[in-house]
Amino acid sequence: MTDIATYNFAxxxxxxxxxxxxxxxxxxxxxxxxxxxxSREMPMPYGWGTGGVQVTASIIGxxxxxxxxxxxxxxxxxxxxxxxxxxxVANVAVTTDTATATIIQxxxxxxxxxxxAGQVLVFQVPIPEPLRFLEPRETETRKMHALEExxxxxxxxxxxxxxxxxxxxxxxxxxxxxxxxxxxPSPTPKFDNPKxxxxxxxxxxxxxxxxxxxxxPPFTEVVSLDFEDHPFEVQTxxxxxxxxxxxxxxxxxxxxDDHGGHMFVCSxxxxxxxxxxxxxxxxLAPKADLAPGxxxxxx
Amino acid sequence: MTDEPLLRxxxxxxxxxxxxxxxxxxxxxxxxxVLAVVGESGSGKTTLLNCLSTRLLxxxxxxxxxxxxxQFRELYRMSEAERRFLMRxxxxxxxxxxxxxxxxxxxxxxxxGERLMAVGDRHYGKIRATAVDWLSRVEIEQDRIDxxxxxxxxGMRQRLQIARNLVTGPRLVFMDEPTxxxxxxxxxxxxxxLRGLVTDLGLxxxxxxxxxxxxxxLSQRMMVMKDGRVVESGLTDRVLDDxxxxxxxxxxxxxxxx
Numbered sequence: 001m002t003d004i005a006t007y008n009f010a011x012x013x014x015x016x017x018x019x020x021x022x023x024x025x026x027x028x029x030x031x032x033x034x035x036x037x038x039s040r041e042m043p044m045p046y047g048w049g050t051g052g053v054q055v056t057a058s059i060i061g062x063x064x065x066x067x068x069x070x071x072x073x074x075x076x077x078x079x080x081x082x083x084x085x086x087x088x089v090a091n092v093a094v095t096t097d098t099a100t101a102t103i104i105q106x107x108x109x110x111x112x113x114x115x116x117a118g119q120v121l122v123f124q125v126p127i128p129e130p131l132r133f134l135e136p137r138e139t140e141t142r143k144m145h146a147l148e149e150x151x152x153x154x155x156x157x158x159x160x161x162x163x164x165x166x167x168x169x170x171x172x173x174x175x176x177x178x179x180x181x182x183x184x185p186s187p188t189p190k191f192d193n194p195k196x197x198x199x200x201x202x203x204x205x206x207x208x209x210x211x212x213x214x215x216x217p218p219f220t221e222v223v224s225l226d227f228e229d230h231p232f233e234v235q236t237x238x239x240x241x242x243x244x245x246x247x248x249x250x251x252x253x254x255x256x257d258d259h260g261g262h263m264f265v266c267s268x269x270x271x272x273x274x275x276x277x278x279x280x281x282x283x284l285a286p287k288a289d290l291a292p293g294x295x296x297x298x299x
Numbered sequence: 300m301t302d303e304p305l306l307r308x309x310x311x312x313x314x315x316x317x318x319x320x321x322x323x324x325x326x327x328x329x330x331x332x333v334l335a336v337v338g339e340s341g342s343g344k345t346t347l348l349n350c351l352s353t354r355l356l357x358x359x360x361x362x363x364x365x366x367x368x369x370q371f372r373e374l375y376r377m378s379e380a381e382r383r384f385l386m387r388x389x390x391x392x393x394x395x396x397x398x399x400x401x402x403x404x405x406x407x408x409x410x411x412g413e414r415l416m417a418v419g420d421r422h423y424g425k426i427r428a429t430a431v432d433w434l435s436r437v438e439i440e441q442d443r444i445d446x447x448x449x450x451x452x453x454g455m456r457q458r459l460q461i462a463r464n465l466v467t468g469p470r471l472v473f474m475d476e477p478t479x480x481x482x483x484x485x486x487x488x489x490x491x492x493l494r495g496l497v498t499d500l501g502l503x504x505x506x507x508x509x510x511x512x513x514x515x516x517l518s519q520r521m522m523v524m525k526d527g528r529v530v531e532s533g534l535t536d537r538v539l540d541d542x543x544x545x546x547x548x549x550x551x552x553x554x555x556x557x
Contacts, residue, residue: 134402147380151387151417155402155409158416161423162406162445227423 032177050208072267391464
């Protein structure tokens with residue numbers, strides 16, 4: 001890397017990284033508070049994780065091991081491109097293994113494998129303001145956060161119950177952080193909300209288009225909002241993963257043919273592959289397992 | 300009954316640059332009393348109302364309000380958080396245009412329940428039961444509870460706005476032309492409803508209106524404003540039947556006789 005035309009380490013210039021680190025530190029100091037920052041143009045369109053990429057670029061070092069997931073999968077376009085990006089501009093080690101990664105950039109999932117102290121989870125956030133669809137004025141939502149006026153958030157949940165008989169919000173389910181700020185956990189399924197509660201890992205959220213960074217420090221209270229007579233509950237699935245037979249994990253529905261054939265498989269591909277490598281078999285797992293991304297040898 | 304007023308206003312003025320919004324207004328409002336503020340448009344009625352409800356800060360003067368603990372608090376020295384809390388618990392504000400006071404994209408039930416949730420009510424069943432109760436009190440059928448106010452007529456919207464304001468049991472309600480823009484039969488029913496609610500709940504209210512008939516029906520006392528100043532005040536019947544100020548005489552004699 002002696003070529004003068006090469007990229008700065010991790011793409012962003014050092015001043016920008018300092019600015020973003022300051023925003024991150026402020027976010028950590030005030031859990032759940034949205035810190036404005038001077039979001040930069042990134043070599044990717046808004047909506048593809050420009051916020052998450054800037055956060056990752058600001059905290060990554062040469063010794064870090066990066067994992068990138070997109071809806072739980074390591075092998076989808078967004079995940080592959082961002083992994084390749086950091087391999088190129090920071091020359092860091094990359095992995096798909098949740099346990100050995102030091103930084104995990106994620107789009108809309110929290111890995112099934114429990115995170116440990118020292119790991120950092122970086123979320124890509126499209127709309128950081130949980131009150132946005134209820135109150136369009138930014139001046140007003142900021143005031144509501146400042147004065148802790150969160151009655152409106154419950155109006156949304158009330159509407160859900162009135163219309164559907166239950167709280168029908170399934171993703172981007174609002175949480176209260178450390179008893180103070182109401183926060184949008186990014187469009188993760190509400191299945192993942194309990195994983196944020198007192199997580200040993202540091203959780204950072206970056207919204208590039210909206211120019212906001214917020215954070216949940218390790219071991220912070222993260223409580224999903226609900227009603228006394230309609231408590232928060234996560235999604236449940238009738239059947240285990242069709243490939244690895246895992247239960248109590250978040251499943252994706254995969255269409256198999258045009259005759260209505262479908263199966264439910266783990267959304268976390270790394271978790272599913274590890275389980276299959278350990279010999280777990282679901283009812284649809286082929287003998288010679290040729291599922292994409294599967295690294296185990298054919299039997 | 301208490302022998303102390305609910306609201307004390309002294310020498311309240313609001314200037315927009317060199318223009319006068321309202322000038323040197325002083326009065327006291329007692330618990331359970333309805334005060335009408337009348338005058339032609341541009342006379343400073345709405346400016347006065349907005350200052351009193353702390354939606355606008357006055358240029359000078361003071362207003363103190365007797366809180367539920369009996370202590371008088373200077374309104375313009377309260378923090379914004381305290382003022383907003385007062386606004387959604389102990390006070391109500393009924394706008395002339397219901398769309399300003401309602402959330403048009405959430406159901407009627409949620410509109411009524413919002414204040415309850417804002418003060419910490421977290422039991423869906425109880426919130427809904429209260430909403431049903433209040434809808435029936437303002438004569439909205441129960442099966443409309445999950446409809447959005449967009450689907451309501453003007454009169455229903457105004458009644459919904461009233462329910463939304465009264466659900467936390469406020470002691471003081473500000474009303475800005477509550478019957479403006481409604482046809483006469485709907486106006487009559489709304490006035491009837493308001494009069495009933497104000498009496499039943501012992502509300503104090505400040506009603507801004509240009510309609511002297513509304514003032515006569517609702518209020519015990521009235522103030523007549525002209526060019527930002529109070530030109531006459533007194534018991535409603537006295538002011539309307541025996542107007543003393545030349546402007547009040549003009550106003551009273553301008554009522555169309557049908």
